[in-house]
Amino acid sequence: MPQNRKLLVTSALPYANGPIHIGHLVEYIQTDVWVRYQRLRGHSCTYVCADDTHGTPIMLKAEQEGVTPEALIGRVGQEHARDFADFAISFDYFGSTHCPENEKLAQDVYERSRRGGHITTRVVEQAFDPVKNLFLPDRFIKGTCPRCHSPDQYGDSCEVCGATYAPADLENPVSALSGVTPITKSSEHHFFRLADFASSLRAFTEAGSLQPEAANKLREWLDTGLTDWDISRDAPYFGFSIPGAPDKFFYVWLDAPIGYIATLWRLLNIRTGRALSLEQARAAWGEYEIHHFIGKDILYFHALFWPAMLEAAGLARPRAIHVHGFLTVNGKKMSKSRGTFITAREYLEHLPAEYLRYYLAAKLGSHIEDIDLNFDDFRARINADLVGKLVNIASRCAQLLTRFADGRLADQLPDMPLFHEFIAAGNAIGEHYERREYSRAVKLIMELADRANRYVDEARPWEMGRDPQKRMALRGICTQALNLFRILMAYLQPILPVTAARVATWLCAIDLTFESVHAPLVGHTIAPYEHLMRRIEDKDLAWIGAPANGASQARPKVAQAAAEEQAPAATTPASPTIGIADFSRVDLRVAAVVDAQLVEEADKLLRLTLDLGDGRPRIVFAGIRRAYDPQTLIGRHVICVANLAPRKMRFGVSEGMVLAAGDGQDIFLLGADAGARPGMQVR
Template identity: 55%
Template sequence: MSSPQRRLLVTSALPYANGQIHIGHLVEYVQTDIWVRFQRMRGHEVHYVGADDTHGTPIMLRAEKEGITPKELIANVWKEHKRDFDNFLISFDNYYTTDSPENEKLAQSIYLKLRDAGLIEKRAIEQAYDPVKEMFLPDRFIKGECPKCGAKDQYGDNCEKCGATYSPTDLKNPFSVVSGATPIKKISDHYFFKLSDPRCEEFLREWTQEKTPLQPEARNKMKEWVGQPGESKLGDWDISRDAPYFGFEIPDAPGKYFYVWLDAPIGYYASFLNYCQAKGLNFDEWVKPDTSTEQYHFIGKDILYFHTLFWPATLKFSGYRTPTNVFAHGFLTVDGEKMSKSRGTLISANSVIECGFNPEWFRYYFATKLNDSMEDLDLNLQDFVARVNSDLLGKYINIASRSAGFLVKRFGGVVSDAAMNTPLLQEIAASSEKIAELYEGREYAKALRTVMELADKVNGFVDENKPWEIAKDPEREADLQRVCSVTLEAFRMLSLYLKPVIPQVANGVEEFLSLPPQSWSDINMPLSSKNPIQAYQHLMTRVEAPQIEALLAANL
């Protein structure tokens, strides 16, 4: 049963242009990409856009340290990020940068609309200032002794030893991370988005609690933040920073710049606008308040606050549509612990490729762990080896290798047209909507468990019929062709179900089986006797334990 065509705009969080992509980041892009590929297979119009998040003090200071301009730095990092996403088969329709003319224009336009709506307020605030570098210091650029437990070398916003949170002005013996100087206090005018305005509070209460099908954990968290009617829990949001700063200048405030978190999410729209201009799409039709299009954001749970409070309010009160939904995921641990550079488990995306790993091993393994919740997931390296080898090689790939040779050598690669009438194939085809619902709901672990249960049944069919035994009997040629045809049809179906997760292998299967690119509705379209299958070629190799050791060593 086919569903009406939908029109979807999908994003993943924008990686910061101050570091490399590691496997913890990749969980999110793989999760998004599987969903996007599935939606494309269903025949929907899907546009998946992203960008590097490029502004802020850390970018400015790193560029200075490297002796290059911030623009040179972000251009270099963009190439690395794009390489990593391409290597892991992340199928962005457009991968852009937040340091773009489109983003500057959109950010300024949105700001002016918020200002004209009476939602921007200028206030004088006291901040820490580095007298040597002559710059205001973000919280993370001030260190000192924790005011609660006395631990040394703690950041200006929270203590990593006792967990206390505080203001940078509370630190004892503070010093600037940039110059080492003792910060002084200095007054500066800042611009605030008035989230405490009753209009914002009412909108956000309704959007988070009633209108948007947020994950239960997210909705409960939002309930803590937005409070009950009559309560005023939302604080106003400081959206400005002082020069020197790498970013966009605020239109009516010389020397003041948009805080990176103001223009970064607008970068979703800027990337899409850039794409629309290149492809001749109507950008306004997708982002206007009453549009029938859908807009989804995949993010980590650590940035839920920005995407379910600031971003919807920014869109609502500047005249744009609000997100259809925001999907948050948990963090990745490795062998049950936080990723660690000293243990070699802060694994960069590029090192995975350089150590000879197949990126689809990781895509599959992450998918077996992902569901629709915000719970953390663990990359257990021993389990990774066992799961990939058992599921992908032992259960799935093995099906093709056990049958294709007989069909090519004995029957010219021609399948039996009657194969689809077999109950086994009818059962696999009947699972189509169940598996589709699981992909739609981001329940990838359940979807893959269902596929592997079907693979077990196919392998049971092969073991029961023993084509290698039938092949010895010249009188049973028809039986041999039938058994091998059923097996290859089953392999075709399983490959279709796995295509969002392991698209490169699926493409190889389509070539091997002489098929055009498969969509979800092709589940009941049998292999044709008019298009003989090709000789079987290895589709995937096993993971070997020494590869894991090499990967860990490469990341020390």
């Protein structure tokens, strides 16, 4: 690898007729992680994308909404840009294929192909809707399957028996637009002679630019033989007109990938502050190491048509095309009726973007297999990895440091070998990012997080706060742990850029890179810890699987009756009267929570370490797990029954009880107002 690469990276262009959904996000997140990794390593990495805005579906959708296609793509473009920004997708520029630069380039590519003898024309017979006055794409013709005779099937394939066929083979075909029987009409079409490029496409296939599975697929296609590609469509069509061919337009798939170059062109105009010429834009394209990220469904377009077009136009080819599989949700294809067709916006209304970034990264490899988003697994993984392991290191140690050591880091680390072990792991983690083996990078990082937690568990800094003799040791242990945490956040920065930036600010560390963490962070005072991430609870996922139209409010009758029966039980009758002597037998104290941990195999309990001001930390098991994230408890004051006889439980001895209000459903911990100190009596 050259020391400083000049990379141009693209994700496939989303079609501007609908919202971004979580299936799309696999690609943008996969690309963005790679882009951020390259930038983190000091490479120049330009990331561009654009809305794909042309074609019959957009023209018809605009007509349906009673707006112009320009108005439709303008609105959708803004929605897409906002979704991508909220998922921290770091485009240098997000444009639109409907721009003058793209029109110039599309015509230029066409002209050069034509002059090279790679364009041919011939008359084609095609289905035509005489009411709408429109040639019908296959998807807009419906009829009865010629093989299994199922009614209401599309013009290209049967969803019942899986047969593929031409629209002309359908029985009783009708236009999906008007319902009338299409007529056959002939028209002259322009074709790109793909077979002219067969040998160079074969060389491209063997050049290592593709994953082995993708290269195999290409070999199959090349062996079968390449046919001419129909690149024209008749008016009315929303797109760019073909020069010298009245009422003919470029098929949307011709100008879509050219949009990569047009978007770069527009970005360079902005960067240089002047309008580059077509020649300058063409030359600029050739200066980059180009990487396309795409889904497996558009491999043919990107690995055959696109390199052939580039060659015909005398433009540089991509260095690599990276193909990914599809996303399934809970093991099945995303579906509106199952409530698993989840848009980016719906997801963001309920859950943080970085949770999806992390989950997908933890599953993504360099292969083309589909990946599954199982929401039970999603919750378990986020809660265990990000909250339970990663953030746990920081929240425990930062709060101890602030409380007992003025928040000031030690002047040196007590365990340099452990620190170097973490630094050394950076090479392997970086290699995995480079090869898009994110799941392997995540696995290594989480093994290190386990190691850091083990270090803290063994050192037990929470037992040292009350003893002034041990405060130096506490400071050292917390400094060590926070440095390990900082290294992990640098490694996770491509996946969790927002949290990484917050951590950098919080630790007063200017930047967080693979290299900057080589110098330990010592000797300065850190800002008070702020909560970084929260656990995913039942309620955060309750919306998934709800029908997409939101119409079904009808709960099953049985559940409804049960809920109504429960309602009156909310107020518990008052207990019998007692005297003041009875009350004063209970020794209630203000206590500070110095540590809070989940208890394995006990899903209701948290294991609290309490400071009652007597220098002897106490362990109390509290049944509040359902209502409280352990992270949020550390440092806060609770009220503890200090003279309760110790109780032996399956997980250890509980030396007291914390007070909480509750109605059997919700739980609310009691505390003391600001100024109260641990050990104060409650009377």
